[in-house]
Structures are given as C-alpha cells and as structure tokens.
Amino acid sequence: xxxxxxxxxxxxxxxxxxxxxxxxxxxxxxxxxxxxxxxxxxxxxxxxxxxxxxxxxxxxxxxxxxxxxxxxxxxxxxxxxxxxxxxxxxxxxxxxxxxxxxxxxxxxxxxxxxxxxxxxxxxxxxxxxxxxxxxxxxxxxxxxxxxxxxxxxxxxxxxxxxxxxxxxxxxxxxxxxxxxxxxxxxxxxxxxxxxxxxxxxxxxxxxxxxxxxxxxxxxxxxxxxxxxxxxxxxxxxxxxxxxxxxxxxxxxxxxxxxxxxxxxxxxxxxxxxxxxxxxxxxxxxxxxxxxxxxxxxxxxxxxxxxxxxxxxxxxxxxxxxxxxxxxxxxxxxxxxxxxxxxxxxxxxxxxxxxxxxxxxxxxxxxxxxxxxxxxxxxxxxxxxxxxxxxxxxxxxxxxxxxxxxxxxxxxxxxxxxxxxxxxxxxxxxxxxxxxxxxxxxxxxxxxxxxxxxxxxxxxxxxxxxxxxxxxxxxxxxxxxxxxxxxxxxxxxxxxxxxxxxxxxxxxxxxxxxxxxxxxxxxxxxxxxxxxxxxxxxxxxxxxxxxxxxxx
Amino acid sequence: xxxxxxxxxxxxxxxxxxxxxxxxxxxxxxxxxxxxxxxxxxxxxxxxxxxxxxxxxxxxxxxxxxxxxxxxxxxxxxxxxxxxxxxxxxxxxxxxxxxxxxxxx
Amino acid sequence: xxxxxxxxxxxxxxxxxxxxxxxxxxxxxxxxxxxxxxxxxxxxxxxxxxxxxxxxxxxxxxxxxxxxxxxxxxxxxxxxxxxxxxxxxxxxxxxxxxxxxxxxxxxxxxxxxxxxxxxxxxxxxxxxxxxxxxxxxxxxxxxxxxxxxxxxxxxxxxxxxxxxxxxxxxx
Numbered sequence: 001x002x003x004x005x006x007x008x009x010x011x012x013x014x015x016x017x018x019x020x021x022x023x024x025x026x027x028x029x030x031x032x033x034x035x036x037x038x039x040x041x042x043x044x045x046x047x048x049x050x051x052x053x054x055x056x057x058x059x060x061x062x063x064x065x066x067x068x069x070x071x072x073x074x075x076x077x078x079x080x081x082x083x084x085x086x087x088x089x090x091x092x093x094x095x096x097x098x099x100x101x102x103x104x105x106x107x108x109x110x111x112x113x114x115x116x117x118x119x120x121x122x123x124x125x126x127x128x129x130x131x132x133x134x135x136x137x138x139x140x141x142x143x144x145x146x147x148x149x150x151x152x153x154x155x156x157x158x159x160x161x162x163x164x165x166x167x168x169x170x171x172x173x174x175x176x177x178x179x180x181x182x183x184x185x186x187x188x189x190x191x192x193x194x195x196x197x198x199x200x201x202x203x204x205x206x207x208x209x210x211x212x213x214x215x216x217x218x219x220x221x222x223x224x225x226x227x228x229x230x231x232x233x234x235x236x237x238x239x240x241x242x243x244x245x246x247x248x249x250x251x252x253x254x255x256x257x258x259x260x261x262x263x264x265x266x267x268x269x270x271x272x273x274x275x276x277x278x279x280x281x282x283x284x285x286x287x288x289x290x291x292x293x294x295x296x297x298x299x300x301x302x303x304x305x306x307x308x309x310x311x312x313x314x315x316x317x318x319x320x321x322x323x324x325x326x327x328x329x330x331x332x333x334x335x336x337x338x339x340x341x342x343x344x345x346x347x348x349x350x351x352x353x354x355x356x357x358x359x360x361x362x363x364x365x366x367x368x369x370x371x372x373x374x375x376x377x378x379x380x381x382x383x384x385x386x387x388x389x390x391x392x393x394x395x396x397x398x399x400x401x402x403x404x405x406x407x408x409x410x411x412x413x414x415x416x417x418x419x420x421x422x423x424x425x426x427x428x429x430x431x432x433x434x435x436x437x438x439x440x441x442x443x444x445x446x447x448x449x450x451x452x453x454x455x456x457x458x459x460x461x462x463x464x465x466x467x468x469x470x471x472x473x474x475x476x477x478x479x480x481x482x483x484x485x486x487x488x489x490x491x492x493x494x495x496x497x498x499x500x501x502x503x504x505x506x507x508x509x510x511x512x513x514x515x516x517x518x519x520x521x522x523x524x525x526x527x528x529x530x531x532x533x534x535x536x537x538x539x540x541x542x543x544x545x546x547x548x549x550x551x
Numbered sequence: 552x553x554x555x556x557x558x559x560x561x562x563x564x565x566x567x568x569x570x571x572x573x574x575x576x577x578x579x580x581x582x583x584x585x586x587x588x589x590x591x592x593x594x595x596x597x598x599x600x601x602x603x604x605x606x607x608x609x610x611x612x613x614x615x616x617x618x619x620x621x622x623x624x625x626x627x628x629x630x631x632x633x634x635x636x637x638x639x640x641x642x643x644x645x646x647x648x649x650x651x652x653x654x655x656x
Numbered sequence: 657x658x659x660x661x662x663x664x665x666x667x668x669x670x671x672x673x674x675x676x677x678x679x680x681x682x683x684x685x686x687x688x689x690x691x692x693x694x695x696x697x698x699x700x701x702x703x704x705x706x707x708x709x710x711x712x713x714x715x716x717x718x719x720x721x722x723x724x725x726x727x728x729x730x731x732x733x734x735x736x737x738x739x740x741x742x743x744x745x746x747x748x749x750x751x752x753x754x755x756x757x758x759x760x761x762x763x764x765x766x767x768x769x770x771x772x773x774x775x776x777x778x779x780x781x782x783x784x785x786x787x788x789x790x791x792x793x794x795x796x797x798x799x800x801x802x803x804x805x806x807x808x809x810x811x812x813x814x815x816x817x818x819x820x821x822x823x824x825x826x827x
Contacts, residue, residue, distance in 0.1 A: 018767075029615040032614050049639070050642070051575075151802040152803055155771075159739070285813060349651065419647070426649075
C-alpha cells in the first residue's frame with residue numbers, strides 16, 4: 001500500500017480548500033453553473049437524475065482499512081448509508097449535497113482519500129488489476145507505475161483541459177485483468193529479452209458510441225522513458241484531438257482518423273523534440289516510489305494447513321473456497337474475492353455496515369488492506385490459508401460470500417436509469433432478476449465462467465461491448481428495450497461482442513438470457529468449453545435461432 | 552452547447568419544467584409563482600411550445616437556485632392530478648425502482 | 657477587462673488592433689497572426705512594440721522565427737475548457753526559449769490562474785474584476801506540484817529526493 005507523505009497530504013488539503021471556495025462562489029452566484037460545472041467535475045461531482053453523485057478516487061483500487069472506514073462514515077453522514085463500487089475501481093455515493101461536499105472531502109482528506117480528477121476532461125484513475133502485487137507470475141507490481149503516473153497527471157497544468165476524458169490501465173500479468181485493450185492508453189509491463197523492465201504501449205482503445213480495441217503504438221518503451229512518452233502522447237492529443245463534437249473527441253477517434261502509423265510518427269516526433277525535460281525516471285526515482293509501497297511481513301506458512309483440511313468437510317465452505325479463493329504468490333496465502341453480487345441485490349453496492357465489517361476483517365486477516373476490482377467486487381489480498389474457514393463464516397454472515405465470482409450471476413452493471421441522467425433504460429433490475437433466475441449455485445457452477453455486462457446507455461459504463469453476454473439498454477417509443485451481444489472479451493484476447501438480433505423488451509430480457517445459456521449448455525462440446533469459446537467456435541447463429549425462434 | 556432558450560422547443564402534450572436544486576441536488580419543479588417546489592403537484596403546466604419556452608427561460612434564469620432545467624412531459628389524470636409523463640420523470644419523482652437490500656428469490 | 661501582470665492589475669500597454677484598422681504611429685500593439693504574417697518584417701521595423709495573437713488551433717511553426725523580436729505573444733482560450741493554449745505556452749517557453757510577455761486571453765477565469773502560470777503565462781486578460789483582484793491570493797492556493805514545467809518550481813519528487821540526500825548526508 002502506498003503511504004502518502006506530507007507533500008501528498010498537503011496537496012489534497014489544498015485541493016479541498018480550493019473546492020470549498022469554489023462551492024461558496026457557486027452558491028453565492030459569483031460562479032455560474034457553466035463556469036462551475038467543469039470545476040465540480042474535476043472533483044468527481046456529477047448531477048444525476050435525483051441528486052448529485054460523488055465519485056471518490058481509489059487509486060488503482062487499493063484501500064487501507066482506515067480508508068474503508070472513512071468511506072463508511074461518509075456514506076452514513078452525508079449519504080444514505082451505502083456506496084457503489086465502479087468499473088474503474090472507484091466508489092460512488094448517490095445522494096450527496098453540494099453544500100456538504102467540502103466537508104465530506106475534508107473528512108476523506110484526513111485519511112489520504114480524494115476525488116481529484118474522477119471526472120472531467122483530464123486523466124482519470126490509472127487502474128490496474130486487483131491482484132497487483134500478489135498475483136503469481138506477475139512481472140512486478142504495476143501499482144508502482146500507476147502511482148508514478150497518478151502523481152504526474154494530477155493537476156497537470158498542460159493536461160487538465162483535454163478534449164475529453166483520458167483513461168489509462170496497466171497490467172503486469174500474462175492474463176490481463178485490467179482490460180488494457182479498451183483504454184485510451186493501455187500499458188503492458190514486461191521484461192525485454194535483455195531483462196529490462198518496460199512497456200508495450202497501446203493507444204486508442206475504448207468503448208461507448210464508437211468502440212475500438214487499442215493498437216500498439218510502440219512495442220517496448222523502457223520504464224525510465226514511460227513518463228516522457230505518455231507526455232508526448234498527451235501533448236499530441238491535447239493539440240489535435242477534436243473539440244467540435246464531444247462524441248468524436250476521445251483519442252481513439254484521433255488514432256482512427258490519422259491511422260496508427262501516422263499517429264505513432266507524430267508522437268515519436270514530439271517525443272524526440274522533447275529531449276531531456278526532467279521526466280526520465282532513473283532508478284532512484286522508481287525506488288523512491290517503490291519504497292513507499294509497504295508489503296506485508298508474510299509468515300512462513302504451510303501449503304495445506306490443518307484448518308483447511310478440517311473445513312474441507314463442509315460442502316458450503318468448499319464451494320465458496322473453490323469459487324472465491326485464488327492462488328497467492330506467497331505459499332500459505334490466498335487472494336480472496338468478496339462478492340458484492342448477492343442474489344437479488346444491486347451489483348457492486350456495499351452498505352456502510354458492510355464496509356466497516358470488511359475493514360475489520362481486513363485488519364484481522366489481510367494486513368489491513370483491501371482491493372476494489374473493476375468487476376465491482378472487493379478483494380482481500382493477503383489472507384493466510386489457515387484463516388479461510390473463519391473468514392468465510394464472517395463473510396457469510398455479512399452477505400459477502402456468495403460463491404458466484406466469475407459466474408453468470410457475477411454481473412457487471414452500470415447504475416442505469418434508476419440513478420443516471422444519461423441512461424435510456426434501467427440496468428440494475430435486469431441484473432437483480434438475472435441473479436434470481438440463476439440463483440441455484442449448482443447450475444451456475446455447471447455453466448461455468450460467464451461474464452454478463454449491462455449498460456443502460458451507449459456510454460457503456462457497464463462495458464457491455466466486452467461482455468461474454470452484453471446487454472445494452474435503449475429506448476423505443478418511451479419503452480425500455482435491450483440489445484443483446486455475445487462473444488465479447490475484455491482480457492488479452494479483447495474483442496467486441498456480436499449483436500444477436502433485434503432489441504428485446506424489458507420483461508423478456510431474463511428469458512432471453514436463459515435461452516442463450518440453455519443453447520450453450522446444449523451445444524458446448526465438453527463441460528470445460530467456456531461460453532465465450534463456444535460462441536467463438538459456433539458463431540452467433542445457433543444462439544440467435546434459439547432466442548428468436550418464438551419471438 | 553446550445554442554450555435551451557435557442558433550442559427548438561416543441562412539446563407534444565402537457566408538460567412542465569423540472570431541474571435540480573443547486574445546493575442539495577433535490578428534484579424541483581417550476582411553479583406558476585416564479586418559484587420552485589419539490590412536489591410535482593405544484594408544477595406549472597404548459598400546453599403550447601411558446602408557453603414551454605417562456606417557462607424554461609424563466610427557470611434557466613435562476614442559475615443560482617437551480618441547475619439543469621429542462622421541459623418534461625406530464626400526464627394529467629381526470630381529477631387534475633399531475634403524474635410523471637415518462638419513466639425517467641417517474642423515477643425522479645418517486646425514487647428508485649429497485650430494492651437496495653437483496654430480495655430473496 | 658483588467659490585465660494582471662506580476663500578481664496585480666496593471667495598465668495594459670498593448671492595444672489590440674483589429675485586422676482592417678490602421679496601425680498607430682507608435683505605442684505597443686497586438687495584431688492577429690494573419691495580419692502579422694502578411695508582412696512581418698515591415699511590422700517589426702516600426703517604433704513601438706509588436707505582439708501577435710496566435711490562434712489556439714494553429715501550429716507555432718510559423719511564429720517561431722520571430723520570437724526573439726516579439727515583445728508579446730497572446731494565446732487564446734476560446735472557452736476555459738479548451739486547453740490547447742496550455743501546450744502552446746509550454747512549447748513557446750520551454751522548447752523555443754521565448755522570454756517575452758506571454759499573455760492569456762479569452763475566457764480567463766480565476767480557477768485556471770495556477771495552471772496558466774505554471775504553463776508559462778505571465779500576463780492575463782482576466783474576464784472578471786473580482787478574479788483579477790483575487791489573483792495574488794489565488795496563486796498561493798497550492799504549494800505542492802507534482803510535475804516539472806518551465807516555471808522553476810521544485811516538484812514534490814525533487815523535494816523528496818533532496819530530503820533523502822540531506823538525511824543520508826546527515827548520517
């Protein structure tokens with residue numbers, strides 16, 4: 001976990017003071033809404049359907065227990081007692097009052113939490129995967145680089161008014177859990193043949209109205225050059241990205257319109273002209289940042305502790321362990337996913353009580369550390385295997401042990417029309433109904449890994465394009481309809497799903513998903529063939545037939 | 552972005568003007584008394600595009616008190632009660648359509 | 657519209673000259689890029705300082721050859737949300753070594769003063785009187801800066817490295 005020092009904390013506090021003054025000037029009328037809107041967005045404050053929404057940053061998804069408790073306090077004191085974890089590893093509060101925001105921010109600043117640049121046309125949360133630092137086989141902890149980039153792009157004087165938002169994701173594993181290929185810049189950290197740490201840099205990925213898979217702009221940028229290289233990309237984008245049309249303003253459009261080769265040349269030219277501008281990350285700088293990441297003092301523990309052997313007799317524990325517990329790079333430890341997708345519940349939400357309880361469990365079982373995944377689940381990254389049975393009992397009591405991680409009911413959904421002023425249709429009730437249809441865990445296990453993503457509008461905050469099954473809400477004559485795609489993926493094999501046919505009305509969506517799953521179960525060539533692979537093998541036709549035969 | 556005052560305003564039925572209150576984000580409706588109310592029942596009803604444009608202009612001029620004003624449809628019941636005219640306005644006036652705590656199957 | 661230089665409101669010595677208008681005999685003038693480039697040598701020969709207003713959607717290449725003879729360059733923020741002039745400012749200062757007056761024009765609001773100053777602007781045509789009055793105070797709102805720009809402010813990283821060195825030196 002990264003320890004903020006006095007400088008980081010001073011900056012956060014200065015930001016809070018500035019925003020307090022801006023709110024004051026807004027409420028007095030000195031600032032018009034037109035002048036204020038971008039300022040509040042730069043502090044994560046949106047206007048939604050029935051209230052302001054406050055998006056708090058959780059840099060690269062890492063939280064301390066102390067910080068989690070502070071989020072719980074904000075939920076209680078300033079909101080309605082719950083929060084929503086997002087597809088970019090942040091948290092959102094849905095009922096916040098503008099007049100109280102400076103106080104909420106001040107409370108959060110005390111534990112090193114801020115909301116800087118969680119919205120606005122600037123650099124957003126530099127995300128990574130929730131297993132960073134503990135995943136077996138990882139090249140090195142990508143969060144070091146996320147933090148370097150975070151600092152560099154926070155209140156950057158040149159890049160705070162980009163043509164549009166900018167999102168970077170970093171992975172350091174073969175299997176990409178950070179969806180780097182659908183980000184404005186995707187960074188794949190690896191070691192060259194000479195053993196040097198560096199990045200494959202991808203650019204121009206993104207979802208929304210015009211989805212694109214990111215293209216490689218440079219196969220290897222040395223770690224020491226990554227900051228200057230990113231700066232060069234941002235400068236080219238800042239100058240040439242479109243500003244006439246917000247739907248064509250992301251860097252993916254610029255890359256598409258120029259072509260990747262020309263874009264790469266522009267960046268390379270800018271980069272060469274930059275020369276040495278103090279952005280080279282020499283060894284001492286990287287080590288300085290790395291030194292402020294603390295890692296647990298792991299005990300020497302056996303691979304198979306007695307507690308685990310004994311608990312194996314309990315089929316409910318075993319089911320959860322098989323589903324939610326993942327290998328850790330240190331022997332005797334595990335990575336534990338806490339499902340925020342209970343049957344019938346809104347996906348990704350946690351109550352203040354749950355947040356406090358998770359903080360306590362983190363202290364007891366995970367060296368005080370919690371992670372937020374873009375799948376909208378939480379994770380305890382350092383759990384000793386011998387503690388798993390006790391942890392499970394506690395999680396089960398809290399409703400955080402639904403054994404559905406990566407299964408059909410582990411649904412990623414945007415807030416949708418229940419909350420969001422951009423939405424055309426609701427997403428949460430669709431997700432809730434689906435969890436009820438597939439509530440039987442045996443069935444869910446039989447189906448296997450299946451990612452359903454739901455977006456309430458084309459802005460794709462639910463990442464529906466890259467869902468194994470993607471559900472997109474649209475409006476037709478005042479009614480809610482849903483387009484269904486299948487075969488999308490967000491990982492290293494990233495691709496967009498394929499539309500199966502005409503949009504389905506709200507009341508039939510769950511039936512349609514059941515039909516699709518039934519088709520898969522009937523057609524898969526063996527139980528281990530995943531849904532997404534069956535779609536690849538068979539194409540869309542057999543699923544389309546099944547769904548539209550009687551519609 | 553075009554000012555709402557310059558956009559082509561065309562209503563297809565009885566409508567009202569709604570916004571969010573600046574200081575706390577609460578949903579508000581423009582009244583016939585040049586003010587705002589949090590109750591839909593107090594909303595001024597407009598029936599022509601000209602009326603709508605005028606009401607919206609008034610509402611938008613109150614930049615301190617309200618943000619994001621726009622024209623939205625209503626349904627008028629036989630007794631005169633004002634109901635939200637679409638799902639979006641229904642959610643804004645009635646609240647979430649979902650249960651927050653998990654509801655068992 | 658007040659002009660702020662060196663932290664306070666000052667008299668603007670430059671006069672904006674519209675494209676069709678006659679040039680005054682002397683005195684400092686600001687002309688559009690188009691007008692300037694029609695006959696730069698002639699303009700630069702006049703008594704009285706010359707400044708150019710450079711649009712934010714045009715590369716600086718055509719301006720660069722004249723930088724050492726221009727008294728002022730004015731860049732444009734057509735909306736405060738349009739951040740292209742920040743890049744132009746940094747390039748002028750840091751890459752091309754321009755050290756004349758660099759002026760921010762357009763929708764220049766208080767909440768962008770710090771960014772603008774860090775990018776290299778040293779003169780501001782401020783939209784609102786209240787903002788101009790608040791300039792000096794606004795510039796004090798931040799004391800920590802993560803990124804190096806040409807403004808000479810020590811970055812947080814370097815402060816940390818300095819601390820480390822002094823710590824280890826003290827041992």
